[in-house]
Amino acid sequence: MQERLRELQQEAIQKVEQSASLKELNDIRVAYLGKKGPITEVLRGMGKLSAEERPVMGALANEVREAIAAKIEAKQNELEEAAVLEKLASESIDVTLPGRPTKVGNQHPLTKIIEEIEDLFIGMGYEIAEGPEVEQDYYNFEALNLPKGHPARDMQDSFYITEEILLRTHTSPVQARTMEKHQGKGPIKIICPGKVYRRDNDDATHSHQFMQIEGLVVGENIRMSDLKGTLEVFAKKMFGQDREIRLRPSFFPFTEPSVEMDISCKMCGGHGCNVCKHTGWIEILGAGIVHPNVLEMAGYDSKKYTGFAFGMGPERIAMLKYGVDDIRHFYTNDVRFLKQFAVEE
Amino acid sequence: MFVSYKWLQEYVDLTGVSAAELAEKITKSGIEVEGVEVLNEGIKGVVVGHVVVREQHPNADKLSRCQVDIGEGEPVQIICGAPNVAQGQKVAVAKVGAVLPGNFKIKKAKLRGEESNGMICSLQELGMEGKIVPKEYAEGIFVFPADAEVGTDALELLNRDDEVLELGLTPNRADCLSMLGVAYEVAAILGREVKLPDTALEPISEKAADYVEINVDAKEDSPLYVAKMIKNVKIGPSPLWMQTRLMSAGIRPHNNVVDITNYILLEYGQPLHAFDYDRLGSKEILVRRANDGEKFVTLDDVERTLSSDHLVITNGTEPVALAGVMGGANSEVTSDTTTVLLEAAYFNGAIVRKASKDHGLRSEASARFEKGVDPNRVRAAGERAAYLMAKYAGGEVLEGEAVADTLTVEPAVVSVTLEKINRVLGTDLTMKDVEEIFARLQFETSVEDDTITVTAPTRRGDIKIEEDLIEEVARLYGYDNIPKTLPIGSSTPGKLSEYQKKRRVVRAYLEGAGLYQAVTYSLTSEEKAAQFALEKRDTIHLAMPMSEDRSILRLSILPQLLEVLKYNNARQNDSLAVYETGNIFLANGKDALPEEREHLAAAITGLWHSHSWQGEKKPVDFFVLKGILEGMFAKLGLTERVTYVQAQVDGMHPGRTAEILLDGEKIGFAGQLHPSVQKGLDLKDTYVFELSLKAVLGAETEALKYQAIPRYPSITRDIALVVNRETVSGTLWEIITNTGAPLLKEATVFDLYEGDKMEAGKKSLAFSLKYMDPERTLTDEEVTKVHNRVLAALEEQAGAVLRG
């Protein structure tokens, strides 16, 4: 009997070891440990044994049972693990395939430039002022020291609607309107972005519609040196800390003195190249001390108040910053152009 | 203005300052030098040659065989194709080994069997523009005066060993439209002297005033008119140096008399006009306004019709010149002229501008009058021209002048305090610094205490107020020397307005939702201006448009966005989503400014989603578009205030278009383009919306406030309703929410069935209804009570029955 049990144990364990699937294993479990299995059968014959032998044999039978059960469990874990691994292996994917595209659009490059400039000046205490694109001749010209017949009106041939109403040729009328609204009192610090219009044939460097950003600061002690310092902060943030600025005298009817600001050419480091027309400098914007006539017309006492103003073209800045070679790209809206400006900088 | 570096040295010593350095200095102190042209760049080996023999080429009709002495022993043989080559000429010869513009190297060659050792050059071949080459040499080689020395450098003789500075002049610096003006500027920059040109001559005893009488009717237009008389002139070419200087400045030489007037125009900035005295037909010059309809033939042989807006010079009856613009064919100097009446006048800028504009005759002369000439240089220019005519045209200058002078010239006297200069510039200058700057400019000054008083010379008509003086100080002191500071005083908080902030939210949202921002033109065509307009008003037309396509201000953005889709579609981008924010323009009557209203428009076309290797393709549809709108209104806190109503809009699909209402007011529309419009643009199904951004962003919203998260469970009941096909879900939704309140918290559509299992004309809409009480757990009975009320209302108000 004892031998028979040992035999069964060996036989079962051997079968367990050979089994290749969970089903096979279960069959072995039923076959050896089930109520109709050989061990139960062996135990049934225990009645024939003596009282001393019985517990010994019982213990042995249990031992054999447990050994088989343990073996089955071990084997079962082993098979299950293999099954999991196999499943995982079968589930593997090609991670180099492209992902499902998330729909994204982005800002127009001009908006990108304008918002960058707005944010920079907001940080310096400026507000954003906006005004009409269709303007009165008075605000567009006269209030800016450009009376009718002034030769400088030639510089910016305009789209008139009536004798007195035209599409604004710059965003300066917003400055005139803002000053007028302040009724000659208190400081002003504004940035005026917007669309402007001039009679130009559209080509690689001209557009009949374009953007402009102007700035105006009026206060009791505003100096040319403040303009220079402010423009330097702007130029370095916009174009890089390593850029130098220079002011050159210029002429605008609404500022006196007037200047133009150049930044050192990044392409050649100031040594001269095609981009900077061999000067080492690139023209960025016009600026100056607000003309006393402009202050007076808007109701400011020009003895007490001074101010500075500056104006620049976002198209030109974008063209320089991103290397765009044709201004018409900004208004054609070719998506192959637009999507190049998705990166937030 | 083109400034010859060599010529400028006649007036200012430029020792130690190269043309490039000078350009840099001029730019930094106020006049932008736009370029420096080296005239002989890339040219070498061109000498003066003497054509000793010229014969017909034995094998070619149009070629000449020349023996040319180039100062190197025996003459060399050169084959020349120019029609005007002739024996005895002094010509420019590019020797073998010479280099001409465009890196054209001259080599020994055989032309039709004959050896050629070099090339006889035209001025064009030496890099000069055809339009400035004297007419007689325009079609052939250039011929030097007979005294040109054989073998010398031809480019030097032609003054091509020079550099030309191109000045970009702003309107205030008309003083630099002359060599003398530039000389004063350069002298101030360099701290050097100005040498004035010679004018001293011995007049003959006859008096100019005996030959002609000057009368001026239009004194305002012509306050000063001076006539000099020069007799016995011999018309011929002007000296080579004068011709070359004119050419360097971009002016074509004609003859000595005309060249001298042009030379003075460049030297003094004063336009002059030479009349053939004998052709005037009278002894009078009368300056008057033209009569309306008066006819006059200018020297370009064009008949002009004049009006009383134009000023004319007449011989007492007939016009002989359009003042300041162009002379007449009837009194033009010709090769037979012997007596010249030389006009030096001060004409009003506005009247000259009017005439030059009306007749399309913009010239060097008219440009100078328009910007204002120096009233104190008019006579000096006349004297100088007379001097040159005596010297280079063999003329005899009559004593004195015939004149009509009502011009009063008061130089501007302006004062400024040192304190103001330093306050405006942020500098620390002393009075001595300031005085020195004005001394360099040759402005007279006097100082009293802190105030400096400056008398500006009349050549600097731009100096009028103290700020002009501050500008002179700033530019000559140097902007590089001005410190950098930031404004001090009361600080202002920088910020965006609420509107601007929300506009950025909308843009960022739309971009995040997959749309590209476009920027298009405000000006459009008649056809497009009012398409898709939310509000029909008169269109606003430009008085003088540049083209029909850009003649009217837009009333809507969509037509331009559709152009963007069309453009991209034609370039293999047929799936696209774009939006634009921008103003549209609503007329307010002829004399008032239009209302400018900011709109937002979007257009989506083609596939909304596609994932190529997984084979997914989802085209755009109405609900993609509406989802974008709903997300935007959610961002702005307007979800519950916006409704959509089925609508008919021109150009839109009649069954797939909705009006968008905010608080019940129409603010825009959304839907599919009408298939015929799509077809016209060659687009796939395209969905668009346009709305008043001004209305959307202007809507007052309540401040954000937290609402307690519900602590009690909700009960959900799903219902499927059978309704008529025309019944819209919005109607059912309204009945449900109105009747179910306050326990009903949410009702959402989760199914729509219109298939063939339905009775004809019916459809099934399924809603999920969520009931909840924030204070306690609801019982089934309570919910059933409300739910039945909802069902009853649905049946009663919309004929909706539960689907069996």
Ligand SMILES: [Zn+2]
């Ligand atoms: Zn460069």
